[in-house]
Amino acid sequence: MQYINTKAFAEQQDRNDPLNSFRDQFHFPVDQKGNPKIYLCGNSLGLQPKQTSAYVQQELEDWAKFGVEGHTDAQSPWLTSHEDLAKPMAEIIGSQPEEVVIMNTLTVNLHLMMVSFYKPTNTKFKILIESDAFPSDKYAIGSQLKFHNIDPKEGLILWKPRKGEHLCRHEDFESLIDLHKDELSLVMIGSTNYYSGQAFDLERIAKRCQEENITVGFDLAHGAGNIQPNLHDIGADFAVWCTYKYLNSGPGSIGGCFVHEKHIKSTTIDRFVGWWGHNKDSRFNMRVGFDPTPTADGWQLSNPPILSLAGTRSSLDLFEKAGFDNLREKSIKLTGFLEFLIDELKDSSISILTPRNASERGCQLSIQMKNADRSLFEKLTAKGVVADWREPDVIRIAPAPLYNSFTDVYEFIQQLKHCLHD
CATH class of the missing domain: 3.40.640.10 (Type I PLP-dependent aspartate aminotransferase-like (Major domain))
Structure with missing residues (x-):
């Protein structure tokens, strides 16, 4: 898949995504202004489906x-x-x-x-x-x-x-x-x-x-x-x-x-x-x-x-309803977009620990932040990004295909750029 480093590209991919409607079936945490946070932490805890309360x-x-x-x-x-x-x-x-x-x-x-x-x-x-x-x-x-x-x-x-x-x-x-x-x-x-x-x-x-x-x-x-x-x-x-x-x-x-x-x-x-x-x-x-x-x-x-x-x-x-094969197909594209945008940063302090081959990974990319400490992660958190920090210097990012979007991935990278240059 050919990726483009623009928000317009991300939004177009979301419009073309046959699974995009599933996003609306989940509760997203919100910030103090009521805006949905950028939730990329399904590898720790998945979001709550809106229908779960009815099932319970x-x-x-x-x-x-x-x-x-x-x-x-x-x-x-x-x-x-x-x-x-x-x-x-x-x-x-x-x-x-x-x-x-x-x-x-x-x-x-x-x-x-x-x-x-x-x-x-x-x-x-x-x-x-x-x-x-x-x-x-x-x-x-x-x-x-x-x-x-x-x-x-x-x-x-x-x-x-x-x-x-x-x-x-x-x-x-x-x-x-x-x-x-x-x-x-x-x-x-x-x-x-x-x-x-x-x-x-x-x-x-x-x-x-x-x-x-x-x-x-x-x-x-x-x-x-x-x-x-x-x-x-x-x-x-x-x-x-x-x-x-x-x-x-x-x-x-x-x-x-x-x-x-x-x-x-x-x-x-x-x-x-x-x-x-x-x-x-x-x-x-x-x-x-x-x-x-x-x-x-x-x-x-x-x-x-x-x-x-x-x-x-x-x-x-x-x-x-989504079909696991469809989810896996989207996962490969979504994680590939994340990988592409990280490479586009051209920042020597950032490296991806996770295999580059899509068949050797799921939807998580583990990003090593050289010479960084938890303060960088805390800045991301303050900007509405929900991810996961692992000592000593790794941020785990997991765009889950059932509810995450290409725009989520794009916006995360924008916030990461801001935090790196603050």
Whole structure:
């Protein structure tokens, strides 16, 4: 796509955008004068769809009207409410509906998956992750190693960028597999790195693990709703994600989990269990042994939080209407425009950490501001830009295609120029 560094070009792209009407379906924060802020922070918290309040209110009304019988009589019956979301979520992560379950939150789900899929032995006990994985992943994996009486210094292998580089190279990952294949029990990689914005080649990673019979899982916290991981086709064993970032379900909202079909019907696989994972045909018999639901639902512990599900349903309804392929197409153009405008600044103090290849990133660009400190970010904030600062010198900018516009991107660059020259 040929870009032009003018506001008129940005506005024309917005007029031509077939997804432009979705912007009006979201609440934008406003400044003291009531003007919408430039919100480019969907990688931390997605905006609230305007229809979400109606979805939540419907659940409150059904609760008031039906009491416990809302489980069967609510507009979206609570007994099957999470099941209704499996199909639209499967479209987003590239899976079969029976491989998806909406439950818990991300790190809880990671722990539950590791109960099932981290099976250390005396010789195969190590876990490989990317060195700059999101801290919660590191904490969870470190604690799992300790739970199995394994020193993390001994059991954790880090996939690191080369000296002087910011991005991980897949050939280095493969070298680590070659070196440690007889010791590795699990590979657990963040699909899209929260700091650099690098989207890893999940198919390449999964294939290499499968060649050596190593279990592989992915954290899609920054991938779900951003890139298409195609989890079923690549044969990932499991994946976990949150829904409050690109999936706009609300702060701290419920997460999701993927278990490949090759595992979901197993009755011998280890798992922590609870009553909501019991086969629903006999769940309420109460006095029989645990019989897992023969889908990813078999990993559930408790009945889901209905008000949180309402926010998730609201956003997924918009994703269905927009079409994920359409969103990804717009995302590539929108992030490409941001990249073009940053380059147009011709400022040697600014560099982009995120890969230049659109297939190796989602909608986030991580911008390194050399010789800058948080004061630059605070100036941007004062000018109505909502973004994200990461120490020591990186601003993360994420134009989400469902509600952000080319004009948002253009106006951000204008504010950045002002702040750089103040």
